[in-house]
Amino acid sequence: xKFLTAIFKYNDLKRRIGYSLLMLVLYRLGSHIPIxxxxxxxxxxxxxxxxxxxxxxxxxxxxxxxFSVFSLGILPYINASIIMQLMSFALPEVKSILEEGESGRKxxxxxxxxxxxxxxxxxxxxxxxxxxxxxxxDVFFPxxxxxxxxxxxxxxxxxxxxxxxxxxxxIGNGASLIIFIGIISQLPFYVKNSISLVQAGTHPIxxxxxxxxxIFMIFSIILIxxxxxxxxxxxxxxxxxxxxxxxxxxxxxxxxxxxxxxxIIFASALLQFPLVISNFIPVAAIQSFIATYYSYDGIxxxxxxxxxxxxxxxFYTAIxxxxxxxxxxxxxxxxxxxxxxPGAPTxxxxxxxVTKLTFFGAFFLSFVxxxxxxxxxxxxxxxxxxxxxxxxxxxxxxxxxxxxQIDSVILQKEYESIVN
Numbered sequence: 001x002k003f004l005t006a007i008f009k010y011n012d013l014k015r016r017i018g019y020s021l022l023m024l025v026l027y028r029l030g031s032h033i034p035i036x037x038x039x040x041x042x043x044x045x046x047x048x049x050x051x052x053x054x055x056x057x058x059x060x061x062x063x064x065x066x067f068s069v070f071s072l073g074i075l076p077y078i079n080a081s082i083i084m085q086l087m088s089f090a091l092p093e094v095k096s097i098l099e100e101g102e103s104g105r106k107x108x109x110x111x112x113x114x115x116x117x118x119x120x121x122x123x124x125x126x127x128x129x130x131x132x133x134x135x136x137x138d139v140f141f142p143x144x145x146x147x148x149x150x151x152x153x154x155x156x157x158x159x160x161x162x163x164x165x166x167x168x169x170x171i172g173n174g175a176s177l178i179i180f181i182g183i184i185s186q187l188p189f190y191v192k193n194s195i196s197l198v199q200a201g202t203h204p205i206x207x208x209x210x211x212x213x214x215i216f217m218i219f220s221i222i223l224i225x226x227x228x229x230x231x232x233x234x235x236x237x238x239x240x241x242x243x244x245x246x247x248x249x250x251x252x253x254x255x256x257x258x259x260x261x262x263x264i265i266f267a268s269a270l271l272q273f274p275l276v277i278s279n280f281i282p283v284a285a286i287q288s289f290i291a292t293y294y295s296y297d298g299i300x301x302x303x304x305x306x307x308x309x310x311x312x313x314x315f316y317t318a319i320x321x322x323x324x325x326x327x328x329x330x331x332x333x334x335x336x337x338x339x340x341x342p343g344a345p346t347x348x349x350x351x352x353x354v355t356k357l358t359f360f361g362a363f364f365l366s367f368v369x370x371x372x373x374x375x376x377x378x379x380x381x382x383x384x385x386x387x388x389x390x391x392x393x394x395x396x397x398x399x400x401x402x403x404x405q406i407d408s409v410i411l412q413k414e415y416e417s418i419v420n
Contacts, residue, residue, distance in 0.1 A: 007406065013171070017406075020170030023162050024181050024381045030072045030158065031063040031182075035151045037139040038067045038131055046134075058391060059268070060190075061182025069155035071127065072120055074178045075159040080115035081175075082266050084108060089319055089392040113160065120156035125148040163308040171409070172402045179265065180398040190384055197381060213375045214384065214392065219367060221396040224364050227256040227358055231350070237334040239409045252326065254354060257361040259316030262395055264365055267308035268390050273299070302373065313362035323350035368393055 007013055034040065047057050047065040057064040060073035088094045090107065097104045128148045132141060159178065166174030194207050230251040257263075327347035336342045340349045369390055376382050 006410045006414075010410070013406070013409050013413070016169065016409075020166050020172065020174075020177065023166045023174070024177065027070065027159065027162055027178055028061070028181065030155065031061050031068050032066065033069050035067050035069060035071075035148050037136055037137055037144045037148070038134050040065075040067065042066060042134050043131070058183060058186055059179055059192060061185045063182075067131070069151045070159055072123055072152055072159070073182065074125060074159050074163055074175050076120040076156045077112070077116045077163065078120050078265065079270065080112045080174060082090070082270060083115060085319070086315075089315065095353065107127040116160055117153065117157060120153045121149070124152035127152065149201040168191065172405055176265070176394070176398045176401070179394055183384075183395055191215055194384070195380070202381060206381050207343055209379050210372075210375055210381045210384055215369065217371060217392050218396055220364075221368060221393055222400070224256055224361070225260070225397060225400055229254040229256070229353065231353065232338050233330060233335050234338060235333060252350075253323075254357055255361075256357050258354075258358065259313055259321050260401065263312035263362075264369065264390050264393050266312050267305060270308055271305060303367055303371055309365045309369065310362040313365060314358055317354060317358045321354055323347045323354065326350060329414045343366065365393070 007017065044065050047053050053064070058069060058073075059075060063070040063073060084094075088098050092106070098108055100107075128145050131148075134139060135144060162179050163174035166172070166177060168174075170177075194210075198204050200205060230253055232249060232251050234249045324347050327343065327350060330336065330346060331342040337346055337349060340346050372384060372392075376384065
């Protein structure tokens with residue numbers, strides 16, 4: 001209650017939370033504005049019968065099954081961010097621009113926006129052509145092709161704008177909150193589908209087992225997300241002029257999952273590319289492979305998913321944690337890790353520790369992604385297939401991140417009130 005009352009105590013925090021809520025309301029309103037010309041009942045049947053498309057629809061908050069102007073959602077922007085971050089890691093030219101400071105970050109952000117428009121255009125063309133079979137009888141296809149592509153690309157750009165404004169003027173990460181609210185909006189449908197399964201003859205115990213699995217996963221995700229390894233650092237005493245500095249001990253907090261929820265978000269977004277390519281290049285062999293092996297509960301799909309999770313977990317750890325710089329700073333200020341010599345041995349120790357932690361973190365993320373699928377196959381309860389480990393990890397991760405940001409603002413305001 002103290003935390004909740006503190007939220008309404010500070011005007012700046014109320015303004016930022018209100019701004020984020022307003023942007024989310026606008027996003028949800030836009031997700032219910034359909035693009036005309038499509039038989040929505042046939043499209044909804046396709047989404048319900050295809051687990052992979054249902055998973056994509058989950059990330060768009062149901063916009064895809066309604067074929068709204070926000071059908072592409074935030075995923076083109078996320079994919080563009082993935083590509084730009086990979087380029088900044090692999091290409092020295094892009095990395096040097098990013099290291100220029102604020103001007104470099106603005107330039108990279110602008111390139112990300114341009115790339116988002118390009119990816120949205122590609123996906124819009126694929127969707128418009130692929131939805132030809134769902135056209136209403138009196139719709140002229142070339143005309144539908146033009147206005148649907150324009151609507152989808154404009155909607156993706158507007159969602160990107162909403163996400164950026166939320167990050168800048170609101171509270172929390174705008175892109176993560178958009179995905180979060182999209183997943184939350186689908187929860188009533190999963191409850192409804194579970195009730196329908198029970199009415200159709202599924203044993204209630206099977207549904208309860210799946211609910212218990214989901215609750216267990218939420219509990220486990222909270223524990224792992226908050227887990228960290230504390231590396232003790234001791235600073236030697238040193239005299240500067242007539243004053244003595246140092247002599248205190250502190251620690252370096254190393255989180256088990258350095259990238260938080262981002263690795264699994266980016267891995268989920270990147271999984272769409274084979275599906276997009278298969279629709280854009282209608283080769284019989286590719287279509288047959290996708291239909292046979294690339295399904296939401298298929299072995300190939302989930303193995304590829306786990307590989308991407310491992311890749312992005314290690315990737316984000318590499319770009320967010322630099323053991324060389326930390327070792328140099330510790331040595332510069334007269335510090336040392338207990339039992340480890342300063343300099344290169346400290347760097348090697350930190351790198352080895354982070355590598356081990358990252359492996360266990362990536363393994364846990366993969367376990368969380370696969371457990372609901374195994375549970376659904378075992379219990380034959382597929383009403384929660386969309387609400388898998390990925391969705392739960394995003395819900396918990398974004399919630400914890402949002403609470404941390406609100407708490408940091410409250411602490412800052414309380415500190416300012418004490419100082420003033």
